[in-house]
Amino acid sequence: MNRLEDYLREHAQSSPQRIAFQNSDGILTYSELWTAVCERASEIESETSRVYVLRSAHDFDFIIDYFAAHKAGKVVVPLEKDLPDAQFQGILELTSQADMPGDVTDILFTTGTTGKQKGTMISQGIIICDAENLIDAQGFSSDLTFIITGPLNHIGSLSKIWPSIIVGASIYIMDGLKDLPAFFKVVK
Known part of the structure; x- marks a missing residue:
């Protein structure tokens, strides 16, 4: 099974100049993205923890x-960008000590609005199956530019990135809908 x-x-090899991601600051082609991912993965590989916890921001x-982190074989734990440091450290400690199955790729945490935050383990197989279902059901194609305005640590946003990457679509990331004129400018 292919991984993302x-x-x-x-x-990056077949359509290097196709836009992978864009935001108000610029664009990132598939070639540029792959190069940056490979460079960063070589740095992350040396880290001893199997878990890679990071804050999600609407940036490249x-x-x-x-x-x-995925390429480096790490389990990715994307957290809210504004999560208080104490909560961030708590999740970092919890996930670093957790005994998790080998096929876990991501751990997504709830925001805790109904109580204590909960983590859900997601495998690469689930990511690919979810993406393939969305590709079939919603007609994702390489001609698509998908606008994501939600938090990038949330399944609602990540589950749109996954099929977009599989089909080679473009993703425009925006930090919410605070600026409606900017949103409509993207939609054109």
Whole structure:
């Protein structure tokens, strides 16, 4: 079974100038993304922990880190960008000590609005199956530019990135819908 990073590599080779991600600051082609992911993965590989905890921001650094950590064989734990440091450290300690199955790729945490935050382990197989279901059900294609306005640590946003990467689509990331004129400018 292919991993998301295999699709990134394929698109970087077959369509290097196709836009992978864009935001108000610029664009990142599949070639640029793959190069950055490989460089960052080589740094992450040397880290001893199997778990890679990071804050999700609507920028290219988060996207690069997310895929690079996967490429480096780490379990990625994306957390809210504004999560208080004490909670961040608590989740870091909890996940670093956890005994988890070998096929876990991501651990996504709830925000805790109904109580204590809970982590859900997600395998690469689930990521690919979810993406393939969305590709079939919603017609994802390489011609698509998908606009993501939600938090990038949330399944609602990540589950749109996954199929977009598989088909080689473009993703426009925005930090919420605070600026409606900017949103409509993207939609054109």
